[in-house]
Amino acid sequence: MKNHFYKLPFSLVGIMQKKDHRTCSLEQSIAQHLHLIITTAYGELSMDEQFGCCIWEYDFDNITSSHKIKEFIRESLSNAILRYEKRLGNTRVELEIGQEEMASQKNGCRVKKKITITITGWLNATNEKFIYEDAIFTGPLSYQLI
Numbered sequence: 001m002k003n004h005f006y007k008l009p010f011s012l013v014g015i016m017q018k019k020d021h022r023t024c025s026l027e028q029s030i031a032q033h034l035h036l037i038i039t040t041a042y043g044e045l046s047m048d049e050q051f052g053c054c055i056w057e058y059d060f061d062n063i064t065s066s067h068k069i070k071e072f073i074r075e076s077l078s079n080a081i082l083r084y085e086k087r088l089g090n091t092r093v094e095l096e097i098g099q100e101e102m103a104s105q106k107n108g109c110r111v112k113k114k115i116t117i118t119i120t121g122w123l124n125a126t127n128e129k130f131i132y133e134d135a136i137f138t139g140p141l142s143y144q145l146i
Contacts, residue, residue: 005029008036026123030087034119034132037080051084053077055115059138066097073115078131081119088130091121100137112137 006029007022014021024032039054054076058069077093085091096116101109121133 008032026087026125030085030123030130031132033085034081035134038077038082038117038134040138052078053080055136055138062139070095070097077117077119081121085122088121091119091123094118094120102137113141 003026005026007024011019011021030036037051037053038055041056042050042052045051053073055073058064059085060081065072074093074095078091081091081093081132084085089110094117098114098116100114101111103109115136115138117134117136119130119134122128123130
């Protein structure tokens with residue numbers, strides 16, 4: 001199944017019925033995998049408790065400085081990508097931490113911490129530049145599709 005990438009989420013009904021599953025490009029597959037790494041807490045995957053990153057550890061943290069949190073998360077993501085995403089080379093993780101006002105019908109306006117993540121690197125298979133961007137809101141953790 002080399003060069004055959006599957007689109008998330010999997011259709012378990014389709015798999016049980018032995019139907020073909022939707023496929024995606026190499027870039028989309030890597031983007032899906034990066035999103036999975038970003039949104040998975042350490043210990044959540046019982047087969048490999050090191051899979052994921054430390055964003056969840058700082059979900060409700062209002063004490064640690066944004067600069068320290070930024071460095072912890074950047075290092076955590078860099079290590080996870082190096083370990084789990086072998087299709088990318090020469091990766092670089094950049095983070096921006098800010099606040100964003102979010103409207104809610106129940107609570108009116110609410111300010112949440114927003115972590116914007118940009119991952120750049122090179123596709124090992126084609127030596128093309130790869131750029132991935134994601135946004136995470138903390139307290140509680142949620143994400144914004146970009």
